[in-house]
Structure formats: structure tokens, C-alpha cells
Amino acid sequence: MSDPILSIRDLTVEIPTRHGILRPVDSVSYDIAAGEILGVVGESGAGKSMAGNAVIGLLNPPAHIAQGEIRLKGQRIDQLTGNAMRRLRGKEIGMVFQDPLTSLNPLLQIGDQLTETMLAHLDISRDEAQKRAIAALEEVGIPGAADRVDSYPHEFSGGMRQRVVIALALCAEPSLIIADEPTTALDVSVQAQIIALLKRLCRDRGTAVMLITHDMGVIAETADRVAVMYAGKLAELGPVRDVLTEPRHPYTKGLMGSTPLASKGKARLHQIPGAMPQLDALPDGCAFHPRCPRAEGKCRANPAPTLAAHDNRAACWFPLDPKGGA
Amino acid sequence: MALVSVDRLTRVFDVSKPWLNRVVERRKKAFLTAVSDVSFEIEERRVYALVGESGSGKSTIGKMLVGLLNPSSGSVKIRDVDLARESDAKKIDDVRRDIQMIFQDPYASLNPRWRVRDIIVEPVAARGGDTEGMAERLLEQVGLSARDAGKFPHEFSGGQRQRICIARALASEPKLIVCDEPTSALDVSVQAQVLNLMSDLKDEFGLTYLFISHDLTVVQHMADTIGVLYLGRLVEEATPQELFDDPKHPYTQMLLDAAPQLDGFGREVTPPTGEIPDPINPPPGCAYHPRCPLAAPVCSRERPEMRPLRGARVACHMAE
Numbered sequence: 001m002s003d004p005i006l007s008i009r010d011l012t013v014e015i016p017t018r019h020g021i022l023r024p025v026d027s028v029s030y031d032i033a034a035g036e037i038l039g040v041v042g043e044s045g046a047g048k049s050m051a052g053n054a055v056i057g058l059l060n061p062p063a064h065i066a067q068g069e070i071r072l073k074g075q076r077i078d079q080l081t082g083n084a085m086r087r088l089r090g091k092e093i094g095m096v097f098q099d100p101l102t103s104l105n106p107l108l109q110i111g112d113q114l115t116e117t118m119l120a121h122l123d124i125s126r127d128e129a130q131k132r133a134i135a136a137l138e139e140v141g142i143p144g145a146a147d148r149v150d151s152y153p154h155e156f157s158g159g160m161r162q163r164v165v166i167a168l169a170l171c172a173e174p175s176l177i178i179a180d181e182p183t184t185a186l187d188v189s190v191q192a193q194i195i196a197l198l199k200r201l202c203r204d205r206g207t208a209v210m211l212i213t214h215d216m217g218v219i220a221e222t223a224d225r226v227a228v229m230y231a232g233k234l235a236e237l238g239p240v241r242d243v244l245t246e247p248r249h250p251y252t253k254g255l256m257g258s259t260p261l262a263s264k265g266k267a268r269l270h271q272i273p274g275a276m277p278q279l280d281a282l283p284d285g286c287a288f289h290p291r292c293p294r295a296e297g298k299c300r301a302n303p304a305p306t307l308a309a310h311d312n313r314a315a316c317w318f319p320l321d322p323k324g325g326a
Numbered sequence: 327m328a329l330v331s332v333d334r335l336t337r338v339f340d341v342s343k344p345w346l347n348r349v350v351e352r353r354k355k356a357f358l359t360a361v362s363d364v365s366f367e368i369e370e371r372r373v374y375a376l377v378g379e380s381g382s383g384k385s386t387i388g389k390m391l392v393g394l395l396n397p398s399s400g401s402v403k404i405r406d407v408d409l410a411r412e413s414d415a416k417k418i419d420d421v422r423r424d425i426q427m428i429f430q431d432p433y434a435s436l437n438p439r440w441r442v443r444d445i446i447v448e449p450v451a452a453r454g455g456d457t458e459g460m461a462e463r464l465l466e467q468v469g470l471s472a473r474d475a476g477k478f479p480h481e482f483s484g485g486q487r488q489r490i491c492i493a494r495a496l497a498s499e500p501k502l503i504v505c506d507e508p509t510s511a512l513d514v515s516v517q518a519q520v521l522n523l524m525s526d527l528k529d530e531f532g533l534t535y536l537f538i539s540h541d542l543t544v545v546q547h548m549a550d551t552i553g554v555l556y557l558g559r560l561v562e563e564a565t566p567q568e569l570f571d572d573p574k575h576p577y578t579q580m581l582l583d584a585a586p587q588l589d590g591f592g593r594e595v596t597p598p599t600g601e602i603p604d605p606i607n608p609p610p611g612c613a614y615h616p617r618c619p620l621a622a623p624v625c626s627r628e629r630p631e632m633r634p635l636r637g638a639r640v641a642c643h644m645a646e
Contacts, residue, residue, distance in 0.1 A: 043513035043514065043515060043516075044513055157601055159601055160601075187379035187380055187540070187602070188379060188540070188542070188581055188584050188585050189379065189580060189581065189584045189597075189598040189601075190601060191584070191586070192583075192584035192585075192586075192595050192597045192598060193597040193598065195586070195595070195597075196594075196595060196596075196597040197597075214513065214514065215586060216514070216588055217543075217585070217586030217587055217588050217590070218586045220586065220587065220588050220589065220590050220591055221586050221587065221590040221591070221592070221593050221595070240591060241591045244588065244589075244591075245589070254515060255514055255515060256588070257518075258514050258515045258517065258518030258519075259514055259518075259543070259588060260518075260521070260543040260544050260546065260547035261543060261588055266547060266548075266566075268522055268525070269518040269521055269522055269547070270518065271515065271518045271519045271522055272515040272518070275483050275485055275486075275513075275515075275516060276513075276515075
């Protein structure tokens with residue numbers, strides 16, 4: 001395998017509070033190769049967005065990276081100064097957030113927002129930037145791009161705005177895109193359009209994509225590999241088909257079981273008892289053990305094993321056997 | 327007899343600018359038709375689900391059912407009483423008692439300054455009923471502890487809050503509960519708990535649900551009958567099995583195809599074209615015709631009526 005675009009090792013994010021140190025991200029390691037889409041799933045509070053924000057250097061103090069390293073194309077980026085990070089952000093790493101309305105400046109025409117980004121990062125003339133802006137809008141499928149560069153964000157529908165945000169993330173030709181719930185605010189039909197667009201751009205340009213979402217269906221259709229997070233830790237990592245059809249971590253299995261599926265009909269949904277623990281009240285041992293049907297003494301006493309970036313298995317003392325059986 | 331019967335229900339909102347702007351900018355009044363000519367019936371002890379994308383009018387229908395909005399035309403009859411037109415206060419009161427609602431956002435629908443006990447018994451206390459021990463009993467019924475009655479809403483997680491909302495809805499022993507996206511704000515594992523709870527309570531209390539959601543898989547799991555809405559119009563109505571195995575309206579087909587599937591590894595979806603049109607100026611004829619692969623000339627002229635087709639009802643000229 002060629003060198004990964006993004007490589008995260010043992011990443012830990014800490015937030016010091018009056019009641020002790022919280023770890024929204026705890027010893028997380030994974031790689032994303034060029035042209036690969038890594039899906040990061042988990043329920044709210046699992047730390048999936050926090051990991052993305054750590055990569056792009058957008059942690060809000062007092063949250064900070066306490067441990068581990070982040071490498072982009074082999075270069076360490078977790079210790080860069082604010083200015084160096086700013087040059088990287090937008091140029092090497094593009095970002096797509098959940099709400100397209102808050103990631104666009106309402107007072108600037110979208111053409112200006114695109115050219116501003118390109119002029120800041122690329123050594124090109126204003127005319128050239130203007131041309132590229134129109135080309136970028138065409139690429140993401142905005143009809144009549146040449147006329148619409150002069151429009152303001154409020155003149156676009158939600159789906160079209162998200163396309164503009166994607167054009168904005170792509171215009172400086174980054175090698176990594178972090179897409180944080182890019183389709184959660186959109187309707188099903190528009191979601192399908194945006195996902196098809198992300199997949200095509202990733203394939204054509206060889207961009208690595210970190211797709212953060214809570215929707216297992218989106219992950220199944222889009223991602224090449226998937227990382228399942230629970231209470232700040234990586235619970236399971238592997239190729240998407242393996243993880244979703246033959247989950248090894250009891251949490252992944254429970255998650256798949258609680259998702260209503262057309263083929264399951266009206267049978268009662270499998271439910272995982274309880275809810276994910278708050279970060280300030282994590283149980284001892286494996287964070288999942290109070291909800292886990294397989295938990296034994298070892299799970300209560302010892303934290304779950306930590307997954308290395310290439311382990312294709314679950315962070316569990318008693319993983320499920322993929323070939324069925326126990 | 328059906329518990330709820332909705333007949334040619336229409337709701338129009340006036341979205342005009344203030345009159346001075348209209349005079350200065352020479353604009354006409356603007357009207358948004360949120361719900362247009364929708365008819366359906368809900369049998370007792372059944373779950374009727376309305377699905378649709380944003381702007382399809384599903385929440386507006388829910389609000390008209392509980393009486394939070396009045397219909398512009400058409401009628402909603404619950405146990406044969408039309409709440410908007412009935413003049414007998416006693417009858418209205420009787421029917422109102424039978425209707426409750428569960429909202430999407432469990433953070434916005436509970437008063438943060440009230441204790442859970444007061445929140446839950448409010449529907450009964452407001453009518454001067456006896457509320458002794460009621461909150462405790464209901465809390466245990468929805469899977470919380472009786473001790474929780476003395477707490478405030480902020481002490482609970484999203485899923486627990488939704489359980490409190492359900493307990494409150496049950497307090498007045500309603501027959502019909504309108505659930506507007508009850509699990510959309512919840513995580514998958516919590517959603518499963520709440521859906522299971524709602525199914526159990528339905529059997530236990532003999533409830534009827536109008537279940538409003540945008541999530542096809544949730545609807546398919548819960549509903550006995552599904553109505554698909556597009557731009558305020560009912561385009562198809564069928565049982566879940568019928569709808570998922572043999573969708574008849576091209577819009578339903580598109581929705582089912584576009585929805586991400588858990589086993590759709592590497593599936594290449596041909597994304598649907600276009601977006602939902604502006605409801606202030608809906609296309610003439612069938613609202614879906616500009617995006618429809620089957621569209622014929624008649625589709626842009628005449629609005630299709632609902633007609634029966636192989637065990638379902640569908641509003642489409644071309645479906646067969």
C-alpha cells in the first residue's frame with residue numbers, strides 16, 4: 001500500500017475541567033489512503049467530530065491534543081503554529097460541515113468566497129481564479145454556474161448550498177477532505193445527489209475523504225473502510241462490508257440490530273439497554289461493559305484493548321467470531 | 327368506522343410581504359399551499375404514517391389533526407366530530423381529551439422550570455382530574471423510575487426526555503397520538519428503544535398513531551399504512567409491504583431508490599434530478615412532472631386524482 005494521505009497515531013484529545021480531565025478522543029489510530037473514503041460512525045458524543053476537528057486544528061480551547069501524532073502526507077501537523085496551520089487548512093485539507101448556511105459568508109457572493117480561498121492558497125491571478133471558480137461550480141453540478149457566481153448564499157437551496165461548500169472545499173485541490181455530517185441536514189433525494197458527487201470527486205481526483213456521520217446506510221454505500229467510535233475510543237475498524245455484515249464488536253452488532261431494515265419487517269428491534277455514558281462518568285474497564293451482553297469480570301476490570309491502525313478487528317476482550325458461533 | 331377521517335384537507339398560508347413593501351415593490355400577495363386536497367382515514371388501533379421530504383406538509387397535517395391549526399378548506403373529523411366547525415363545547419371537549427401529541431425535539435417540548443411530575447400530570451390537572459400517584463405510575467410504564475418525578479428535564483438525556491413526553495401524552499388516556507418525528511433527534515440505539523416502547527404502549531393501551539417521519543425505514547417498521555406526500559399532496563397510500571415491494575408512484579420509487587441502504591455496499595445510485603419545487607408557485611398539473619421520468623403531456627395539464635391500483639391508492643396518470 002502506498003503511503004497514506006492522513007495517518008493518525010494514538011490521538012488523544014483532552015479537556016481539563018473542574019471535575020477532572022475529560023477525554024473526548026482517546027488513543028485513536030487510523031490511516032486514510034489516497035482515493036479512499038473512511039467512514040467514521042458513532043452516536044452523538046462518541047468523539048467522531050472532535051477527532052476531525054483535531055486533524056484540522058480547530059479544537060476549541062481548553063480542548064487540546066494531549067498525546068499522539070497526526071501526519072499529513074508524512075508531515076507532522078499536530079504541532080504546527082497557528083499561521084502554518086492556516087496555510088494548510090483550505091489548501092491541503094478541505095472541510096465540509098453539516099450546515100451549509102453557517103459555513104458560507106452570507107454577505108459575500110459565492111464567486112468571491114471561492115476566489116478568496118484560491119488567491120490565499122494558490123499562486124494565480126484574479127482572472128484565473130474567477131475562471132476556476134466557475135469551473136469548480138460546474139464540477140459540483142450547479143446549473144448555469146457562470147451566472148450564479150454572483151449570487152449570495154441565501155439565493156440557493158440547501159442542496160445547492162452544500163454543493164457550493166463542496167466546491168469551496170475542493171477549489172484549492174486539497175489532498176484530504178473532512179466531511180462532517182455533510183448530508184444530515186438534507187432530504188433523502190438531495191442526500192443521494194451529494195453522496196454521488198462526493199464519491200465521484202474522490203475517485204476522479206484521488207482525494208482522501210474522512211466521512212463523519214451517524215447514518216449506517218450512508219456509510220455502507222459510500223465508505224471503503226469504517227471506524228466505529230464509542231465514548232471516545234475506536235471500537236472497531238475494518239473494510240465496510242466486513243464490519244457491517246460481520247461485526248466483531250458487540251456495540252457494532254447492537255448498532256446494526258437497532259437500525260430498522262426493510263428486510264427485517266416489523267419484528268421487534270434489537271435494543272442496546274441504556275445510553276452512551278457521559279464523558280465525566282465513564283465506567284471503569286471497557287466503556288461499553290454496562291450495556292454489553294458479553295461482559296465478564298475482565299471487561300469491568302481492564303480498559304478495552306487499543307486498536308492499532310491496521311488491526312482489522314474489534315477493541316474488545318471477547319470479540320464475536322465472524323464465522324458465526326459465539 | 328374510522329377514528330380519524332381527513333377529507334380534502336387544504337391549508338394555505340399567507341406569506342405576502344407587508345403591505346407597504348407590496349405597494350412600493352409592486353408585488354402581489356403570495357400564498358403558500360402547504361397541504362392540498364389530502365384525504366385519508368385512520369382506523370382505530372392502527373398506525374398511519376405520513377412520509378415526505380421537507381416542505382411536503384406532513385407536520386402541517388399533524389397540527390391540523392390536533393387542532394393547532396385550522397384547515398383552509400376540507401375537514402378533519404375525529405370520531406365524526408369536526409373540531410374546526412363543531413359548536414357544541416361538550417363534544418369538542420370530549421374529543422380533545424382523546425388527542426395528544428409527541429414532538430420531535432424533546433429539549434424544546436418540556437418546560438425546563440417544571441418538575442417532571444408537574445409536566446406529566448398537566449394534561450389531567452388542567453381539567454381538574456385526580457393526579458395522585460399518576461406521574462410515578464406513568465414513569466414506570468415508559469421505562470423510567472418513579473423517583474424521577476421530582477427531577478427537572480435537564481437531568482435527563484434525549485431518549486429519556488422523549489420517554490417523559492410519551493408519559494405526558496399518555497396521562498389523559500388518549501385514543502389518538504400524533505407523533506411528529508418522534509425519534510429524529512435521537513441516536514440509533516436510543517431510537518430503537520423508543521420505537522419498541524411506542525409499539526408496546528400501542529398494544530397495551532389500544533392507541534392509534536399518526537406517525538410523521540421523513541425516515542422510510544422507521545416508517546416501514548412502525549406503520550400499518552403509509553401515505554407518501556409530495557409538495558402538500560398525497561401521492562400514494564399503501565401498506566408497508568405493498569409500498570416497498572411494488573412502489574407505484576414514480577416519486578415513491580425515487581425515494582426508495584435514493585434512500586441509503588445498509589446492505590448497499592458500493593451501490594452506485596443514479597441520483598434523482600432536480601429538487602422540490604417552490605410551493606408558492608407549484609408546477610401545473612401533477613406537482614412531480616418536472617422531475618418525473620414517465621411524464622406525458624397530460625401530466626402538466628391535469629392534476630391526477632387518487633385512484634385505487636393493486637391494493638394501493640395512487641395519484642398518477644401514468645402508473646399502472
